[in-house]
Amino acid sequence: MTNARRFVGKDCVVTGAGGGIGRAVALRLAAEGARVAILDIDLNGARETLFLCGDDHHGFAGRLDVRSEASIANAAAQAAEVFGGVDVLVNNAGIEKLGSIEETTPDVWDDIMAVNLRGPYLTSRIFAPQLLARAASTGGAAVVHNASLMGQVSSPRLAAYCASKAGLISLTRSMALDFATRKIRVNCVCPGIIHTDMLERRFALEANREEAYQRVSQRPPVHYIGNPEDVAAAIAYLAADESRFVTGSALTIDGGVGAA
Numbered sequence: 001m002t003n004a005r006r007f008v009g010k011d012c013v014v015t016g017a018g019g020g021i022g023r024a025v026a027l028r029l030a031a032e033g034a035r036v037a038i039l040d041i042d043l044n045g046a047r048e049t050l051f052l053c054g055d056d057h058h059g060f061a062g063r064l065d066v067r068s069e070a071s072i073a074n075a076a077a078q079a080a081e082v083f084g085g086v087d088v089l090v091n092n093a094g095i096e097k098l099g100s101i102e103e104t105t106p107d108v109w110d111d112i113m114a115v116n117l118r119g120p121y122l123t124s125r126i127f128a129p130q131l132l133a134r135a136a137s138t139g140g141a142a143v144v145h146n147a148s149l150m151g152q153v154s155s156p157r158l159a160a161y162c163a164s165k166a167g168l169i170s171l172t173r174s175m176a177l178d179f180a181t182r183k184i185r186v187n188c189v190c191p192g193i194i195h196t197d198m199l200e201r202r203f204a205l206e207a208n209r210e211e212a213y214q215r216v217s218q219r220p221p222v223h224y225i226g227n228p229e230d231v232a233a234a235i236a237y238l239a240a241d242e243s244r245f246v247t248g249s250a251l252t253i254d255g256g257v258g259a260a
């Protein structure tokens with residue numbers, strides 16, 4: 001953990017914060033003094049994250065489906081009412097479904113794109129006025145997308161997921177350029193293998209979960225799997241003022257997998 005307090009007085013929004021990496025991000029930002037809007041399609045998960053943030057945290061939990069414009073607009077209205085503006089937006093919500101293009105039906109393709117790529121686009125677009133207003137009054141705001149190493153390299157039977165994450169890395173660059181002079185920095189993280197429910201759902205497809213865990217743990221050159229806190233630390237850095245000269249970048253957090 002950290003003793004840093006980089007987010008005192010800052011208002012942050014995290015999507016998909018009801019579990020996994022999003023929960024770790026919300027907890028990290030809250031521990032560093034932020035008020036956090038903890039948003040997830042799973043309201044119970046979001047409420048649990050809020051509870052874990054502790055009694056002295058003054059954020060809120062809400063249900064958000066990043067596939068729906070109305071749902072995002074509703075969350076943005078709540079953030080405006082409770083916070084009066086937003087300093088940091090973390091577009092973390094994402095889904096993964098295995099499949100080559102032959103195995104991926106158009107419906108599955110559309111769903112992955114709707115959550116992983118259209119979701120961050122729509123959420124950024126709807127929160128942009130609040131981010132711009134804060135950037136103008138405080139001197140800076142930040143957006144961090146949770147992309148993936150799978151947007152930089154590829155893997156068999158992950159066609160739609162990889163395409164969505166490559167698109168998100170590209171969106172990061174476009175947004176960074178469009179907002180550069182208006183003081184919103186836009187970056188993304190590219191995690192490798194991180195131990196969350198998403199990974200456990202993959203292990204559940206294997207005959208022997210323990211064997212699969214051991215095998216996958218050996219894949220990164222460091223010979224261990226990352227945890228959500230590893231990614232949260234990188235997202236916090238990109239969201240904090242200390243990274244003021246960093247925009248349009250993709251930070252890989254993968255124990256060296258992509259280096260090989």
Ligand SMILES: NC(=O)c1ccc[n+]([C@@H]2O[C@H](COP(=O)([O-])OP(=O)(O)OC[C@H]3O[C@@H](n4cnc5c(N)ncnc54)[C@H](O)[C@@H]3O)[C@@H](O)[C@H]2O)c1
Pocket residue numbers: 015016017018019020021022039040041042045064065066067092093094095096115146147148149190191192193194195196197198199
């Ligand atoms: N776990 C990994 O190895 C890994 C690696 C690289 C990138 N990522 C990315 O990190 C992000 C978080 O993944 P995770 O591993 O924590 O997964 P997870 O499945 O544990 O958590 C994802 C969260 O997103 C929420 N969510 C799903 N659909 C949503 C929607 N339509 N609207 C709002 N919320 C929604 C879920 O309810 C869940 O709480 C994803 O974007 C994922 O692609 C994960």
